[in-house]
Amino acid sequence: MQGVCKSFETGSSRRFAALNNIDAIIDGRSITVFKGPSGSGKTTMLSLIGAMSRPTSGRIWVGDTEITSLPERFLSDIRCRRFGFVFQNYHLIRGVSVLENIMVPAYPTQASHRQVRQRARALLEQLEIGAKAGQRAEYLSGGEQQRAAIARALINDPEFVIADEPTAHLDTALAGRFLDIVSGLKRAGKTVLMASHDPLIFESATVDRVIELRDGSIVKDP
């Protein structure tokens, strides 16, 4: 990220600066956590990096690709293929089986339905919720929903996994289990970016770098 700013219109020609002049280089195959108080810009940061929104000014590269200048149809392709997202409230689709939920991000790709289904099953087994494949998503427990959300984020085998407040609804044991999964992702060569104000996450030895935000600026980045 180079000189990245993001501001929002807040009515009657006023603007609110959610991120100010962010410069950062994030290494691949590492685990980075953005921490900071509520409103400091963590979610805004993740949505810019994950090509879900565009900066007001500044430039962002994903590897060699400068995403800030890409037309929307290329951006959606990058979002789909290169990123996996675990949202704070998981956003699983109610009324649909866990297996179907996990397959959803693969629909825009050319992958065959059979292969995607196999891969979804394998991911569910890996995350120890294979027995829940046929269950409707809304009947899963919080921890199971989170693992289903992780499986969905991994269905297209993305390079980057973005997780916003991933342990907000988990107890200590499940948060520890989540960190095990994340370190497994790193061993598998993935780059993980998270937003969290949970000390279990940002004090964990699994995390390589903690970038602290305040009022839209980086205030600490060792």
Ligand SMILES: Nc1ncnc2c1ncn2[C@@H]1O[C@H](COP(=O)(O)OP(=O)(O)OP(=O)(O)O)[C@@H](O)[C@H]1O
């Ligand atoms: N679409 C928007 N329009 C106006 N203001 C916004 C918009 N999105 C975010 N903001 C503002 O930008 C600031 C940063 O928001 P952001 O969601 O990134 O914070 P956060 O660090 O993720 O907070 P939390 O820990 O509560 O999730 C907040 O003050 C928020 O109100």
Ligand SMILES: [Mg+2]
């Ligand atoms: Mg947030």
